[in-house]
Amino acid sequence: MVSAIYNLALTTGANRVIRGARIEHVCGDPNLGPDKDYAFGMHIVRTALDAMCTAVTGPTLFDPLEQAAALEVAHAT
Amino acid sequence: MQEPLRVVHYVNQFFGGIGGEEAANAEVSVVAGAVGSGRALQQALGDLGTVVNTIICGDNYANDRFEEARVAIETQLRSLQPEILIAGPAFGSGRYGASCTQACKIAAEMGLAALTGMHPENPGVTRALPDVYIVPTGETSAEMQQALAGMTRLAVKLGRGETLGPAAHEGYLPRGIRRLYDRQELGYKRALSMLVRKLKGEPFVTEVPIHEPERVLPAKPMADLAGAKIAIVTTGGLVRKGNPDRQVAANATRYYRHSVLELRSLSGSDWEAYHAGYFNHIVNSNPNYILPLNFLRDLQDAGVIDDVYEWIYALPGVSTPVAISQQMGQTIAKDLQDAQVTGCLLVST
């Protein structure tokens, strides 16, 4: 489940929760301009697909922004 | 002078006197009259009820082989036909609490009056909402007398077919069923009185008990992403432009599904958002923000996923009564299962 107000989803028991950008534009951000907006939206969707391939034991947050940071670190080293 | 009620007592292996942990696998058995802690129950009932039979079920059997246990308990209840089933009290024992809750649910489904007792933090409580009457007890059987006093008082009422009043008035745990009620005192006064008591450390009773939400077992992860068929559902209020289906903007009673078989992306000239809970204009320019079809199609083309399910589901998720949401979820899930969808992406605003 992709949601910008993700804590509510976790509290009420959704098991795989992906952090969305903002209520008004969940899968992307028009302020980024077309290319970066698309890349951001794609990243959110890919995070969601990764979550669906991940075993979880209860409500778990998958934050696309944290994933991106982790990827950057991996590339740097 | 009323006849004593026909009571059936439901206990576990320990309180039924057949053994401790080693007997926890005991299957369902029935004995005549009261046994073990049932004797204290009979004393508490006095002339108002007679424990005609006791059903004994091992805690492990009840929890681990619950389908079999259910059938056995149902069979017994059907033949015994009690006027009231009294289960436990289970105090703080989680397995026993779950077992008692299950027994009471089975009775309720059969139209039989039932009641149990356990500590308010017993995990069996959450599963009991909203159907099962639970009398709150202490944590251990040291408080058996008080527990039985509370339980028999209510059991007699239920056994006689009387309707129980609100939880706080009658002495059972709130079951999540909320009804209109005039508290006579004005709201702002009640709020400030409650605050003063809370600040003084004096006891107070919240007017809205918070219940822990149901925990759902997570679905197993998708094993093969490249072979996956992904479905998309949105509560962002996606509608065809002009809303020809006349979907509402709030308080939805149904969802609509749309075919995206030939679609690569959602365009603002064919789709829009109609949802009374957020600013719709951004999604109107790019509906993929709430139903990310274009990304999934690109991933399909790249071989990352196999397919996007033909049908997408949409409703406006604002002011939707929970009961209706549950029904919609169940129907959609069944559709997706029947279509052998591998995974579902739900986007919420």
Added chain:
Amino acid sequence: MRLEMGTFPVEHISFASPTRYADGHLYVDKARVIAAVRQDPRIASADLDLALPGESVRIWPVRDVIEPRIKVDGPGVIYPGACGRSITTVGAGRTHRLSGMGIVEVSSVNWHDAGGDYVEICLDMTGHWAEMLPYGKLNNLCLVVEPDPGLGNEAQNDAVHKAALVVNDQVAAATKELTPPQLEVYELTDVDPALPKIIYIWCVHSPQAMSGSPTAFCTMTYGLTQLTPPWFLHPNEILDGALSGPYRTAFAMSWTVVNNPVMMELYHRHGVDWNFLGVITLRTEWTTQHEKQLMANQTAKLSKHLGAQGAIVTWDAGGNEFIEVVRTIQACEQRGIKTVFLTSEDDATEAAPTMLEPLPEADAIVSTSFFKTHTLEVATLPPVDRVIGATQKAIGPLRDELVPTAGPLPPPPRFDDHYGFGSLSCIEY
């Protein structure tokens, strides 16, 4: 900040010249007041009418109900900042008020044109709907006003609300030179340090998210409606109308804000049962988790910094706005501030939970019953003899069915007793 409040109870209103108050009777010079309203070239039409308790009359569309108040001494103007008024800090000196009456702002202007928010409230002066709300007991002076349709929506809102404020100024001015029959002094005096320190966290909807505009019309804090971080207000500022203007529910009118019984009770028992520290207004409907949590953290921090030991929390909205409210409660409790939450409840069909996010820290809740008139099973509004305002009303889930306002009518969708005016509640089985 010391404020003297002089109360002039109104038992009758009638149209006569000049505008004056005498022995509980308010006389309104209709022509003069309308002329004052029409000085604004943005106003296309304006008329005044009376709706008195017990009359078979219905008022629609009701945008606001305003209690006439005026500053007679001290800095600033009443309802500061609204519609271009002075933003000078208020709350000191002397203010006069006309109790027992309201100025009803009746106009077809909608809150904003981004969709989702519509003017919903009609008021009856007799029957069950009148009894459920405080306005049925007020002598209501209704301003039926329409702006130049060529104006943008925000300008239309500004014009008609300003017109209602002009009526306020005209009418309240009748009390300027008079000695009030009742006089109260409002001051947060020093009190016994042993008394518990209580803050009132007053959560107010911002229209910014729904409208896409930081200047959309709604309840205002010194004229601002945008999403702002928590703001400390002295209760005297609120008595002078610093928090004013309607949201969209029956109990979210300017009148209910200045007469908020939670705030008034906190004030009246200051120094007796507690030390009332003041009010923190928290704007709601931020649209990311981070923003909502940030508001909660900062409100709790501000409360703690002010010395709060206890907090009473109210809100005036629904939906996702619950999140910043309940997270504020959580943040306060985590900092050792004991909270009580005064709120209405959502649909309870089939034992559904009536609170959006079930956080265990919200362990002291007082309920003002269900907010949906549907869940409350409020009966259809009966036919009335007279309508003030529009003779037709749009009803139905798609608002596309026009019916005569005179009725019978389905009740407005929301009741929502935000401040605990009544004793209706819920109980659990």
